[in-house]
Amino acid sequence: MKNGYIVEVKKLSKSFGDNQVLNDVSIGFVDGEISVVIGKSGTGKSVLIKNIIGILKPDAGDILYNGKSIYALDTQEYTQYRQSFGYLFQESALFDSMNVFDNIAFPLVEVKKIKDKRYIERFVNEKLEWVGLPGTGKLYPAELSGGMKKRAALARALAISPQILLFDEPTTGLDPVLSESIDELILRVNNELGLTCIVISHDIPATFRIAHKIALLHDTRIQFHGTPREAVAADVPMLKKFITNSFVSVDEVGD
Amino acid sequence: MSNGGTRSFKQMILGSFETAGNFFLFLVNVLKWIFRPPYRMRRLLAEVEKIGANSFPVIALSSIAIGMIFALQLASLLGLFRTEILIGAAVGMTMTRELAPFITAIMLVARDGSAMAAEIGTMKVTEQLDAMTTMTVDPVHFLVVPKVLASVISFPLLTAASNVLGVFGAYVVGVLGLGIDKSGFFDQLYWFVDPDDVYTGIIKAAVFGFLVSVICTFFGFHTQRGAKAVGESTTKAVVTSALFIFVADYVMTDLMLKLVF
Numbered sequence: 001m002k003n004g005y006i007v008e009v010k011k012l013s014k015s016f017g018d019n020q021v022l023n024d025v026s027i028g029f030v031d032g033e034i035s036v037v038i039g040k041s042g043t044g045k046s047v048l049i050k051n052i053i054g055i056l057k058p059d060a061g062d063i064l065y066n067g068k069s070i071y072a073l074d075t076q077e078y079t080q081y082r083q084s085f086g087y088l089f090q091e092s093a094l095f096d097s098m099n100v101f102d103n104i105a106f107p108l109v110e111v112k113k114i115k116d117k118r119y120i121e122r123f124v125n126e127k128l129e130w131v132g133l134p135g136t137g138k139l140y141p142a143e144l145s146g147g148m149k150k151r152a153a154l155a156r157a158l159a160i161s162p163q164i165l166l167f168d169e170p171t172t173g174l175d176p177v178l179s180e181s182i183d184e185l186i187l188r189v190n191n192e193l194g195l196t197c198i199v200i201s202h203d204i205p206a207t208f209r210i211a212h213k214i215a216l217l218h219d220t221r222i223q224f225h226g227t228p229r230e231a232v233a234a235d236v237p238m239l240k241k242f243i244t245n246s247f248v249s250v251d252e253v254g255d
Numbered sequence: 256m257s258n259g260g261t262r263s264f265k266q267m268i269l270g271s272f273e274t275a276g277n278f279f280l281f282l283v284n285v286l287k288w289i290f291r292p293p294y295r296m297r298r299l300l301a302e303v304e305k306i307g308a309n310s311f312p313v314i315a316l317s318s319i320a321i322g323m324i325f326a327l328q329l330a331s332l333l334g335l336f337r338t339e340i341l342i343g344a345a346v347g348m349t350m351t352r353e354l355a356p357f358i359t360a361i362m363l364v365a366r367d368g369s370a371m372a373a374e375i376g377t378m379k380v381t382e383q384l385d386a387m388t389t390m391t392v393d394p395v396h397f398l399v400v401p402k403v404l405a406s407v408i409s410f411p412l413l414t415a416a417s418n419v420l421g422v423f424g425a426y427v428v429g430v431l432g433l434g435i436d437k438s439g440f441f442d443q444l445y446w447f448v449d450p451d452d453v454y455t456g457i458i459k460a461a462v463f464g465f466l467v468s469v470i471c472t473f474f475g476f477h478t479q480r481g482a483k484a485v486g487e488s489t490t491k492a493v494v495t496s497a498l499f500i501f502v503a504d505y506v507m508t509d510l511m512l513k514l515v516f
Contacts (some may be wrong), residue, residue: 053389082391093386095378110392113293160390 006031006164006196007052012061014047021047023220025061029164029213034190034197036207038242039217045200046090048217049166052198053085054078086157086195088102090150090168094141100152101137103183104128108162127155131185147178153183158193165189166187171206179203181209204246216242274477276302281395281473285403288396298401306367306402306408311416313366318417320422321358322346330433339433343440344447346425347418351452355417357504359410364496368471371402372492375475376485384476393428394476403468410464411457418453455511462507463500470496 005028014022019141021044029035037045050056052063054070066080073081089166095105104124108114128134131151141149157165167186171179183206190197190210201207207214207228214231216224216239224236231239304366326342375398378384384394422444431433474492478484 052383055385055388079391082389085389087386087389089382089386091381093382095383096381096388097374106392107390110397111390 003028004030006066006254007198008064008067009048009052010050010062010064011065012051012058014044014051014056014058020220022051025217025220025222027215027222027225029196029198030073031196032190032194033212034186034199035212035213035215036199036201036211037215037217038201038207040238041202043217044215044220046168049087049168049198049200053087053166054082083160084163086160086162088150088153088157088163088165088167089158089169090170090172092141092153094144094149094153096141099138099140100128100133100144103141103152104137104156104159107156123159124155127158128152130158131155146174147181150174150182151185154189158189162195164196166199167197167201169200169202170175171201171203179206179227180209186210204242266500271340276379276511277477278470278473279362281476282469284395285399285469285472288393288400289403291396293332294403295397297370298397299404302401302405303409306363307412310363310366310409310413313362314413314417314499315420318350318355318420319360319424319427321354322350322421322426323428324424325349325354326428327419330429338430339435340445342425342429342435343422343444345446347422347444348452350363350421351448351456353456353504353508355421356410356414356456356460356463357500359414359417359460360500361497363406363410363413363464364467364471364493364500367406368467368496369489369493371468371471372475372478372489373485374474375399376478376488379476379478380480380482380485399468399472399476402472403465404488406468407461408464410460411469414456415453418456451515455507455515459504459507462503465502466499467496 008026008028010026012022012025013020025048027037037048039045041105047056051058063167065073065084070081072077094100095106098106101124104127105120108120108123114120124137125134128137131154133148133151136144136148137150141152143154170182170186174182179229186197186199189195189209197210199207199210211228213226214224216231216236218238224231224234224239226234232243234240325346329342329345330339333341333345335427375384375394378394378398384398387394388398428436430440471492474488474495478488
């Protein structure tokens with residue numbers, strides 16, 4: 001793993017018809033860190049993540065995993081590569097025909113091919129407890145609040161035992177208090193489980209709370225990549241705009 | 256025709272080719288996954304219960320009704336020649352060869368085909384299919400294959416039930432209602448209806464089951480964004496399935512008349 005990158009995107013381009021979404025995008029994600037990719041809505045943050053995880057194929061460029069191109073992997077290695085990711089979708093994407101228990105058991109049964117029912121039950125209950133949802137296994141996704149859905153989806157993403165967790169706008173649609181609890185969960189995933197986290201967000205306060213590295217995707221390219229401290233000092237107009245528009249002091253609000 | 260009209264006509268033609276190409280790729284994908292393990296027997300049985308067992312009441316009611324209506328119409332026609340005794344045979348032949356597989360397929364398109372398209376379409380727009388893909392579980396293998404296999408099993412079984420219940424409807428009207436001789440009714444039925452009539456109808460039903468399930472799941476998979484798109488996919492799935500049933504029925508009837516009867 002040269003330069004500590006677990007995943008490295010090299011000169012990646014992707015377009016849909018005439019719409020160029022990503023152009024020569026290069027960025028590395030350091031093993032064990034939380035990297036947050038920020039940018040305006042529709043700038044291709046989710047497209048970048050979907051290229052990394054293999055849902056989309058790039059038009060050009062390469063993706064390296066532990067220094068090796070994923071396009072040079074054989075079928076079995078590529079499957080293992082994809083199974084090293086957990087993905088927390090923006091709307092959680094829990095299977096609504098299954099209850100919470102079956103949702104979390106799904107990767108154990110279908111991916112890891114585990115048949116021991118007692119092991120599955122113990123594992124699922126442990127994960128539910130870890131994300132703060134004990135005793136909710138029998139509930140269906142429709143019976144959960146937005147925050148509970150995110151937690152259940154995180155438990156499902158963890159069930160595959162990933163090395164890297166991808167979060168697609170994890171706090172969108174949640175109130176500030178719930179948002180903070182999700183941020184704390186991301187920090188716990190990183191600190192306690194040692195997982196690399198790649199987060200897509202336009203929640204700047206949350207970004208500064210959790211990020212080891214911040215990247216700005218704008219106009220089809222990565223315009224900035226560095227630590228939060230470097231982000232504050234950087235002379236990148238769009239980044240400045242993002243930061244200044246997101247932090248409002250009490251003095252400015254007035255009475 | 257204005258330029259705008261020409262352009263939209265061209266787009267429509269190109270769009271049709273694109274849909275046909277995507278359907279072909281989807282079909283190849285379904286055929287590929289049907290023969291690959293793991294074979295999810297529990298999911299298959301659940302789908303057979305949903306498509307087969309749970310559809311039985313609606314198929315039973317419509318088959319009995321068709322048998323009764325058909326018997327009434329035939330009674331007035333055959334009565335002109337004092338040959339009402341042929342009601343059982345006429346209903347039996349038309350049910351086994353044509354009506355039972357056709358009614359079963361149309362009813363199941365409305366009941367289960369629409370549900371397949373809506374279920375998979377909703378999963379598409381809420382990223383549940385993507386979630387499955389990211390876990391390296393192929394949605395075609397997990398969701399579509401059990402539905403296709405269950406349809407290929409259930410459509411013929413329900414068609415067989417429809418044959419019996421259609422004749423039962425004709426019996427109710429002919430024997431119990433119009434007083435036709437019971438043994439004559441069954442004697443003519445036995446004399447005119449051959450096993451080939453039953454087999455060909457069952458084969459038709461299996462083909463319809465395959466077509467309907469593949470078409471409906473295809474439109475579910477290609478749902479665009481939003482709740483409105485789910486409705487559009489469901490409508491397209493039902494209309495296209497019904498049209499394909501007509502076309503496939505004509506082709507198979509023509510083939511069977513030349514090869515079997």
